[in-house]
Amino acid sequence: MAWGSIGGRTTLRSLLRLAMAAVAAQAIVTFARLVTAVRGVWHGAGLSGVQRVYFANHASHGDFILIWTVLPKRLRRRTRPVAGADYWLKTRARAFVGRDVFNAVLIERDPERRLEDPVQQMAQALDERSSLILFPEGTRNTGDEPLLPFRTGLYHLARARPGIELVPVWIANLNRVMPKGEFLPVPLICTVTFGAPIHVGEAEEKDAFLARARDALLALAPNGRRP
Amino acid sequence: MTDDAPPRFLVSPHPDLVTLLIALFAVLVAASAIGYALERRLSPDGNNAVIENLNDRIRSWWVMVIAMAIALVAGKAGVVVLFALCSFAALREFVTLTSTRRGDHWALAGAFFIVLPAQYWLVYADWYGLYSIFIPVYAFLTMPIVAALRGDTENYLVRISEVQWALMITVFCASHVPALLTLQIPGYEGRNLLLIAFLVLVVQSSDVLQYVWGKLAGRTRIAPKLSPSKTVEGFVGGALSATALGAALSWMTPFTPFQAALLSLVIVLMGFFGGLVMSAIKRDRGVKDWGHMIAGHGGFIDRLDSVVFAAPIFFHLVRYGWSTV
Numbered sequence: 001m002a003w004g005s006i007g008g009r010t011t012l013r014s015l016l017r018l019a020m021a022a023v024a025a026q027a028i029v030t031f032a033r034l035v036t037a038v039r040g041v042w043h044g045a046g047l048s049g050v051q052r053v054y055f056a057n058h059a060s061h062g063d064f065i066l067i068w069t070v071l072p073k074r075l076r077r078r079t080r081p082v083a084g085a086d087y088w089l090k091t092r093a094r095a096f097v098g099r100d101v102f103n104a105v106l107i108e109r110d111p112e113r114r115l116e117d118p119v120q121q122m123a124q125a126l127d128e129r130s131s132l133i134l135f136p137e138g139t140r141n142t143g144d145e146p147l148l149p150f151r152t153g154l155y156h157l158a159r160a161r162p163g164i165e166l167v168p169v170w171i172a173n174l175n176r177v178m179p180k181g182e183f184l185p186v187p188l189i190c191t192v193t194f195g196a197p198i199h200v201g202e203a204e205e206k207d208a209f210l211a212r213a214r215d216a217l218l219a220l221a222p223n224g225r226r227p
Numbered sequence: 228m229t230d231d232a233p234p235r236f237l238v239s240p241h242p243d244l245v246t247l248l249i250a251l252f253a254v255l256v257a258a259s260a261i262g263y264a265l266e267r268r269l270s271p272d273g274n275n276a277v278i279e280n281l282n283d284r285i286r287s288w289w290v291m292v293i294a295m296a297i298a299l300v301a302g303k304a305g306v307v308v309l310f311a312l313c314s315f316a317a318l319r320e321f322v323t324l325t326s327t328r329r330g331d332h333w334a335l336a337g338a339f340f341i342v343l344p345a346q347y348w349l350v351y352a353d354w355y356g357l358y359s360i361f362i363p364v365y366a367f368l369t370m371p372i373v374a375a376l377r378g379d380t381e382n383y384l385v386r387i388s389e390v391q392w393a394l395m396i397t398v399f400c401a402s403h404v405p406a407l408l409t410l411q412i413p414g415y416e417g418r419n420l421l422l423i424a425f426l427v428l429v430v431q432s433s434d435v436l437q438y439v440w441g442k443l444a445g446r447t448r449i450a451p452k453l454s455p456s457k458t459v460e461g462f463v464g465g466a467l468s469a470t471a472l473g474a475a476l477s478w479m480t481p482f483t484p485f486q487a488a489l490l491s492l493v494i495v496l497m498g499f500f501g502g503l504v505m506s507a508i509k510r511d512r513g514v515k516d517w518g519h520m521i522a523g524h525g526g527f528i529d530r531l532d533s534v535v536f537a538a539p540i541f542f543h544l545v546r547y548g549w550s551t552v
Contacts, residue, residue: 037316037520176327179329182332184332184336184340186332187319187339188322189319189320189518
């Protein structure tokens with residue numbers, strides 16, 4: 001990365017990169033607002049500067065952007081999405097957006113090709129005072145089920161850093177704005193609902209915790225298909 | 228409307244329009260002063276929900292009146308663009324509450340990005356023969372074709388009907404407000420913008436006066452299931468005072484005071500029932516407001532429902548009775 005290198009040209013280039021990332025971030029947020037008029041609803045998780053792990057349903061590539069958009073700017077900069085390295089490192093443009101604009105924690109989803117433990121990567125980001133956005137379903141949900149079964153990463157992260165608040169976040173309607181395989185977004189109003197924080201119990205089993213976390217998230221979903 | 232009218236308006240708005248805008252701002256200043264006094268007396272800590280909502284509404288009225296004033300001073304293009312944007316916001320609110328599926332994606336994209344701009348362009352281009360049938364005929368027939376091509380038949384009739392309805396209400400009907408500019412009324416040349424001001428003023432003041440009368444004297448509910456805040460006293464008081472206001476505004480219209488009163492009554496009744504119909508849809512969908520964009524009022528449709536129902540009727544009455552085209 002350019003950050004570590006010394007010398008006028010690299011510094012200039014990294015400054016330029018920073019500026020481009022800031023402009024791109026603002027453009028993405030503005031675009032998201034124009035298309036979806038997105039609104040944040042805080043149920044029991046009053047907005048605060050406290051460090052958190054937000055865990056959300058995942059139906060569209062834009063999910064993370066909506067959460068990011070409704071967060072106040074000062075929190076936005078410290079809130080990093082956890083995303084699949086295979087997707088975000090595929091092209092140079094994606095890598096710029098993933099790394100420089102979103103500052104994503106990129107994890108390898110395929111256990112065979114893993115060099116680093118994803119839970120360790122996430123815990124390290126938390127130790128650096130970042131908040132995280134996590135999609136515990138692990139992949140985009142494109143079916144009719146409201147929520148896929150959770151992967152275990154959320155549990156292991158909660159065990160590794162038990163003090164952190166885990167906030168469920170339901171993203172409504174974005175899958176209708178941009179269904180899988182479409183390239184043109186249809187402007188519909190989206191909401192992002194934040195629930196009350198949960199923690200892992202001291203003696204809580206993995207499956208019991210994941211079921212509880214899943215229920216906490218589902219409880220935020222509007223009835224049926226309505227936003 | 229002659230071709231050189233909009234630029235002339237851009238430079239100097241009609242004196243009647245200036246008078247009207249000054250009067251409107253005076254009303255708003257008075258409303259803000261009353262709202263402030265009520266807040267000092269009844270809600271010093273911001274605990275009285277009615278007063279807080281009233282002041283939110285007044286603040287939003289400032290924004291809406293200023294937007295409308297800018298559009299009117301900018302002339303035809305300004306009004307067309309303003310109502311196109313309102314239609315966009317309203318269509319978005321409406322479609323959000325429908326049960327469309329992935330198979331409707333192209334039809335919806337077409338509604339937002341082709342039908343809506345085309346309808347307003349046709350109004351701007353003064354093409355009455357096409358803008359009056361574009362959505363009821365062309366969009367009506369092509370949108371279900373587009374949806375059918377995607378092959379998803381689940382809830383098909385419900386889905387396409389909802390989208391049709393959304394387009395008719397939020398785009399077709401709403402576009403009849405700027406369409407008033409295309410009428411040609413002998414002796415009224417260059418003043419059509421005031422016809423829009425008349426319509427919007429009568430509808431909106433009727434809403435406001437019904438609200439005020441209802442708060443002051445409301446006892447008997449008209450439709451408790453649909454809209455618990457609407458009362459007989461509020462409706463009668465609001466409708467009569469808005470009709471009287473309409474008659475008093477006849478100086479800015481091509482109508483005699485009596486004609487202005489009759490047209491105002493029609494506008495007020497359509498507006499009232501429009502509000503009722505849109506409330507029925509909200510109850511059906513289990514929401515209180517259409518959206519959250521306008522503080523104190525709800526969404527764009529919450530504010531536009533009465534205008535949308537009154538506009539096409541007013542347009543056609545005036546076209547039939549006064550216009551030469």
